[in-house]
Amino acid sequence: MGKLSEIARTIRMSQVWRSIFRHTYQDTPRNRALMILSNVFLHLHPVKVRPASLRFRYTWGLGGLSFYLFLLLTVTGVFLMFYYRPTVEHAYWDMKDLRFVVPFGPLLRNMHRWAAHVMVLFVMFHMASVFYRSAYKPPREYNWVVGVVLLLITFLLSFTGYLLPWDQLAIWAVTVGTNMAAATPVLGAEGPFSLVTPENDARFILLGSKLVGQAGLLRFYVLHCVLLPLAFVILVSLHFWRVRKDEFSAVPLPPPEERAKGVRPEEWIKQHPEVAQQKVFTWPNLVSREFVAALAITAALTAWSLLAHAPLEELANPNKTPNPSKAPWYFVGLQELLVYFDPWIAGVVLPTLILVGLMAIPYLDKNPLGIGYYNFRDRKFATGIFTYGLVLWFVLIFVGYTMRGPGWELYMPWQKWDHFRPTSQVGLHNMPNALGALFLLAYAGVGFFLSRVVLKEFFKRLQLGPFGQAVVMVFVLAMFFVPVKIVLRNFFAVKYIFSLPAFNFNI
Amino acid sequence: MRRSVWNWLFLLSSFGLILMFLVTVTQDTLPEWIRYQAEYHRRLAQVTGDRSKAFTLPKVRQIYLPEMKRVDRCITCHMGVDNPKMADQPQPYRTHPDLGIPGFLVKHPFNEIGCTVCHHGQGPATTVEHAHGPVHHWEEPLLRKGLTVAACATCHQNTRELKGAERLVQARALFVEKGCIGCHNLHGKGMLVGPELAETFGKSVGDQFDFKYVKGPHTLINWVEEHFKDPQAVVPGYPKIGVPESAMPNYGLDDEEVELLTALTLSFYLEEESEHHPIPARYRVPGTPEPEPTYTSPVERGAAVFTKLGCVGCHGPQGRGGIRNMNMDLGEEVPALTYVSDGYSKEELKAIIRDGRYPARADRHGPSPPLWMPSWKEKLTEEELDALVEYLYSLHP
Numbered sequence: 001m002g003k004l005s006e007i008a009r010t011i012r013m014s015q016v017w018r019s020i021f022r023h024t025y026q027d028t029p030r031n032r033a034l035m036i037l038s039n040v041f042l043h044l045h046p047v048k049v050r051p052a053s054l055r056f057r058y059t060w061g062l063g064g065l066s067f068y069l070f071l072l073l074t075v076t077g078v079f080l081m082f083y084y085r086p087t088v089e090h091a092y093w094d095m096k097d098l099r100f101v102v103p104f105g106p107l108l109r110n111m112h113r114w115a116a117h118v119m120v121l122f123v124m125f126h127m128a129s130v131f132y133r134s135a136y137k138p139p140r141e142y143n144w145v146v147g148v149v150l151l152l153i154t155f156l157l158s159f160t161g162y163l164l165p166w167d168q169l170a171i172w173a174v175t176v177g178t179n180m181a182a183a184t185p186v187l188g189a190e191g192p193f194s195l196v197t198p199e200n201d202a203r204f205i206l207l208g209s210k211l212v213g214q215a216g217l218l219r220f221y222v223l224h225c226v227l228l229p230l231a232f233v234i235l236v237s238l239h240f241w242r243v244r245k246d247e248f249s250a251v252p253l254p255p256p257e258e259r260a261k262g263v264r265p266e267e268w269i270k271q272h273p274e275v276a277q278q279k280v281f282t283w284p285n286l287v288s289r290e291f292v293a294a295l296a297i298t299a300a301l302t303a304w305s306l307l308a309h310a311p312l313e314e315l316a317n318p319n320k321t322p323n324p325s326k327a328p329w330y331f332v333g334l335q336e337l338l339v340y341f342d343p344w345i346a347g348v349v350l351p352t353l354i355l356v357g358l359m360a361i362p363y364l365d366k367n368p369l370g371i372g373y374y375n376f377r378d379r380k381f382a383t384g385i386f387t388y389g390l391v392l393w394f395v396l397i398f399v400g401y402t403m404r405g406p407g408w409e410l411y412m413p414w415q416k417w418d419h420f421r422p423t424s425q426v427g428l429h430n431m432p433n434a435l436g437a438l439f440l441l442a443y444a445g446v447g448f449f450l451s452r453v454v455l456k457e458f459f460k461r462l463q464l465g466p467f468g469q470a471v472v473m474v475f476v477l478a479m480f481f482v483p484v485k486i487v488l489r490n491f492f493a494v495k496y497i498f499s500l501p502a503f504n505f506n507i
Numbered sequence: 508m509r510r511s512v513w514n515w516l517f518l519l520s521s522f523g524l525i526l527m528f529l530v531t532v533t534q535d536t537l538p539e540w541i542r543y544q545a546e547y548h549r550r551l552a553q554v555t556g557d558r559s560k561a562f563t564l565p566k567v568r569q570i571y572l573p574e575m576k577r578v579d580r581c582i583t584c585h586m587g588v589d590n591p592k593m594a595d596q597p598q599p600y601r602t603h604p605d606l607g608i609p610g611f612l613v614k615h616p617f618n619e620i621g622c623t624v625c626h627h628g629q630g631p632a633t634t635v636e637h638a639h640g641p642v643h644h645w646e647e648p649l650l651r652k653g654l655t656v657a658a659c660a661t662c663h664q665n666t667r668e669l670k671g672a673e674r675l676v677q678a679r680a681l682f683v684e685k686g687c688i689g690c691h692n693l694h695g696k697g698m699l700v701g702p703e704l705a706e707t708f709g710k711s712v713g714d715q716f717d718f719k720y721v722k723g724p725h726t727l728i729n730w731v732e733e734h735f736k737d738p739q740a741v742v743p744g745y746p747k748i749g750v751p752e753s754a755m756p757n758y759g760l761d762d763e764e765v766e767l768l769t770a771l772t773l774s775f776y777l778e779e780e781s782e783h784h785p786i787p788a789r790y791r792v793p794g795t796p797e798p799e800p801t802y803t804s805p806v807e808r809g810a811a812v813f814t815k816l817g818c819v820g821c822h823g824p825q826g827r828g829g830i831r832n833m834n835m836d837l838g839e840e841v842p843a844l845t846y847v848s849d850g851y852s853k854e855e856l857k858a859i860i861r862d863g864r865y866p867a868r869a870d871r872h873g874p875s876p877p878l879w880m881p882s883w884k885e886k887l888t889e890e891e892l893d894a895l896v897e898y899l900y901s902l903h904p
Contacts, residue, residue: 093578096631100580101567107531167644292517299520302527313644314711315783323714406714419717422748 035283042287044240046247048279049286052372053248058133061293062126066154067236068294069119072301074229076112084164086221088214091166092315099312110305116158118301120330123154131361131386134370134379135249141362143242146235148358153232155330160224162328163217171212171316172325174220176335178206180347191344192505211318251372252276265373323406323419333393336400339408340485342506350478354389357475361386364472366463381462389479428495436498440507443484447477539634541565543584547600554592567633570621574787579621579630581638589617606671620790625658626650641726646712648726650773653766660774662786664794675774678767685758689817690878693775697817698881701754707731708776717742728769735765746834746874754877756821756830809898812891821878826902835866835876848900856896860887 011017012024023034033047052058083102084094098105127147130136136144163174182188182203189201196202198210208215252275253259254268269276327335337346361382369378376383403410405417409424431439451459451473459469488494499506544565552561569580587593588603589612596602605611615625623630628649632638640648650658659672666675682688690700697704708727710716716730720741723729734741734755742753760768780786802808813819813826821841823829828843835841847856863882868875887895 089576093576093631096629100631100633100637103535104531289513292513292520295520295524296516299523299527302524302531306527306530314646317711317783320711320714322711416719418719419714420745420750422745 029281032281032283035287042283044237044244045282045286046244047282049248049282050250050252050276051278051280051285052250052252054280054285054289055250056289058250058373060125060129061289062122062129064290065293065297066119066122066126067240068290068297069115069122070232070236072115072298073112073119076108076115077225079108080112081225086164086217088166088217088316091164091217092312095165095167095312099309106309107302107305110308110310111301112161113310114304114308115301116161117329118297120154120158123151124330127151127358128386128390132376132383133249133372133374134367135372136362137365137368137371138362140242140246140249143239143246144362145359146239146242148355150232150235150239151358152355153228153235157224157228157232158330159328160220160228163212163220164224165312166217166316167311168313168316168320168322169311171318172322173327174216175212176325176327177331178203178212178216180334180343181206183343184348185344188344188348190504191348192342192500192503194504212316213318249372252278253373264369264375264378266369266371324404324408326401326404329397329401332400333396336396336404337482340482340489342504344504345507350482353475353478357478360471360475364464364468381458385476385479392479392482428489428493430496430499431494433498433500436496436507439497443481444477447473540567540583543599544586547586550593550596550600551587551590554596570618572619572621574785575621575624576784577621577623577630579623580633581622581626581628581630582617583633584635584638585622608671611671623647624661624784624786625655627658641724646727648728650728654728654770654773657770657773658777661777662790663792664778665792666774667794667797674767675771678771681764681767682771683814683817684819686814686817686820688815689820690754691817698886700878700881704772705775705779708773709779728773731772732765732769735760735768744833744874749874751833751874751877754832756878805894805897806901808891809894809896809901812887812895813898816883816886816895821880826899830878832866832876832878834869834873835878836869837866839869841878844899845902845904848903853896853900856899857892860884860892860895 022038023031025031036042036045036047080098083098083105085091095109098109102108130144130147159174159177163170179190182198182201183191184202185191186193186195187202188194189196189198189203194201198204204210206216206219207213208219251265251269252272253265254263258268326332334346334351337350340346341350365379365382367379367382369375402413405411405415406419406421407423409421411417430436448470451469462469462472464472485497488497496506544563548561548563552558567580568582568586569578570582571578582588585599587596587600591602593600594602603612603617621630622628626649627647628640629638629642629645629647636642637645638649642648653674656672656674659669659675660666663669663672666672667679669675687704688697691697692699692701692703694705708731710727712725712727712730716727718725718730720743721730721733723733730741734753738753738755738757742755744750744752746752800811802811818826821830821832822844823841826844826847828840828845830841831839832841833839851859859880861882861884864880866876866879
């Protein structure tokens with residue numbers, strides 16, 4: 001024993017060792033600080049954090065886990081790249097080889113697939129949790145915007161990866177997705193007021209072709225493995241840097257008996273400024289929790305990967321369209337909207353509005369209450385609208401993913417699909433354009449009437465100013481237009497409210 | 508969460524991960540095929556008396572055929588296919604039989620044509636379940652013994668005279684006897700009352716076949732076989748909303764006949780060039796055209812036309828009728844032709860054959876009858892038409 005510790009001491013005192021590890025591992029406050037400060041990776045953390053940010057039920061670990069999943073996906077993805085060739089000839093058969101002959105191939109592919117799904121889900125949930133605890137309010141507005149871009153990149157990463165197995169599931173999901181690009185107004189060949197041909201429109205830029213083929217596979221591969229991860233890393237560094245500079249948003253909460261009396265954390269902190277100053281070392285308090293959370297999710301994903309294989313359908317065949325062809329699950333909500341809107345609205349305008357609307361939130365929400373803790377009581381309008389949007393998004397995904405069968409007909413989840421059931425989409429009619437225009441004007445008019453007259457006092461309290469008020473109303477009206485159209489079509493058999501077929505412009 | 512919860516989570520996750528890692532390593536180092544290889548080597552040592560053969564390192568074996576876009580790993584388990592000493596061993600160790608055709612194995616070297624070209628199944632797979640099927644999303648499961656003959660047509664266009672493909676010859680005789688071509692289209696010949704036969708096995712299982720009324724496994728072959736046995740049971744249609752049942756008459760085929768016709772239908776599909784599984788041109792064996800028969804009388808000639816066009820499919824052998832046609836007047840049956848000479852002049856008959864005729868419905872609100880008389884004028888010369896009418900007149904007893 002004495003000999004061994006002598007050897008260990010010699011190693012630790014050697015120049016080589018000390019050149020790498022610049023401090024000892026003794027548990028002293030100085031070393032706890034140095035653990036973070038002298039490590040390029042760990043120093044994305046602050047040295048000390050408020051105890052409130054350690055509470056699991058504050059963050060649910062979603063942001064950190066999303067990033068950990070990104071790392072896991074990078075590692076499994078790099079290993080997969082050793083076995084995968086992005087050509088129409090080989091891609092599918094490389095999947096088969098991964099499944100049957102590559103050492104640990106099934107584990108690699110399954111982990112990559114399931115982790116990707118979980119990451120998309122976690123990033124969305126992370127955004128929701130940030131919203132509900134007002135962590136986007138000043139000074140963190142810009143970081144929320146970066147987060148929305150990261151959400152978009154996550155979707156695109158998952159979507160581009162969806163094509164790579166080159167099976168029926170892949171090409172038809174991507175066909176559905178990229179056909180939406182062809183419906184872009186002006187820049188899509190099938191969109192309203194189109195100025196381009198199928199050979200130079202938005203879809204062609206994505207696919208390098210009018211159809212999903214070799215050129216599209218290569219483009220998606222390069223986007224998936226190089227360009228998008230690179231963009232993600234750059235933006236996520238920015239994201240973390242801002243979190244580090246602006247501190248974690250969590251604020252100390254008053255004791256339960258105070259809370260029961262209705263004392264807001266903001267008031268309580270003013271009375272107890274010393275509590276707000278209390279901090280603990282990140283190492284080991286936060287780092288250990290991050291580590292355990294990452295370990296737990298790895299274990300869960302490994303178990304999932306052992307139990308279920310990543311889907312691989314038949315070899316891609318451009319001549320055999322599966323019925324129904326569904327987009328990846330996170331886009332199925334938009335695909336579901338195709339029933340009610342033309343592709344240029346469901347696939348281009350609405351997603352753009354969603355992204356722009358999300359980015360605008362911190363600049364429109366002037367309510368100073370609720371920063372750093374979950375507060376629904378004092379921000380009913382904000383949480384109400386956001387929750388409505390979130391529920392609509394997931395309900396549409398649920399309906400599209402589990403309740404749509406052949407011909408995009410409605411089936412209950414327990415009903416068996418019937419490819420020969422006659423269509424229910426009969427007897428639809430368009431509103432006369434004059435009436436439709438009137439209807440649209442009336443819808444907008446009612447909205448603005450509400451905001452200017454009926455809810456005048458309420459909007460005054462939002463401190464938006466006339467421009468901000470108009471912007472909020474545009475987004476709110478757009479959000480509620482979706483159920484309006486759903487009701488009009490399903491209960492009044494209205495296909496279009498306003499239609500200019502010559503310009504492909506139908507609402 | 509309380510501190511202790513984190514501790515427990517750490518403990519459980521770590522042990523869980525270690526355990527699952529061990530499971531994966533075991534799965535990876537002891538795949539299913541390894542025991543087949545061990546058993547093969549044991550048996551080989553026994554047969555040859557060479558004990559050293561029992562100790563051979565396991566490895567995945569495969570036949571890689573880039574020209575045909577195939578990789579067949581069947582020989583990972585079926586190691587004895589090319590070893591004549593293993594002829595008396597059970598599967599999967601047995602030698603590949605030569606079908607009693609001298610030189611068969613020499614002409615079909617495994618390393619040049621592989622396994623799945625003839626037997627189908629999933630070549631890249633290394634588990635019994637996935638290699639043999641049926642599994643989801645692999646639409647060519649292993650062909651059973653009685654159907655493998657269909658795969659001869661993949662390369663051989665001369666199946667009419669091919670040794671070992673006698674079952675296809677038999678099947679073709681049945682095909683003519685039942686008059687399939689009267690309704691079905693095949694490589695541009697035949698009629699469009701029924702679907703194109705060469706495409707049947709190129710359709711996708713999930714979307715283009717309704718398995719609601721199929722009792723057995725959801726494979727294409729099983730759908731086709733159950734449909735041959737009782738078409739209306741597999742495709743009952745939706746009479747309420749005007750979709751008729753399967754137009755295919757129920758010929759009361761026995762199991763053997765069903766297997767023959769299934770093999771034949773499959774061979775029609777396999778003759779076609781496939782983008783996914785191409786066959787190099789040098790593998791193809793061209794066929795010879797059928798000799799043109801000679802006839803002694805117009806009636807005999809007419810009978811041959813009657814057979815050639817497949818009239819028998821709907822009107823029955825010698826035009827005796829008895830074939831069901833849902834919701835058709837005249838008792839829901841295709842009319843018999845025995846007494847046509849009583850009701851029609853020769854010119855009237857010719858007109859009906861030339862232009863076709865659509866049957867009237869028994870129930871005006873029911874579905875339209877699925878079988879109808881198509882127009883034959885494109886398929887017949889005037890001379891053949893004369894002979895056919897002569898033959899129809901001769902049917903009168």
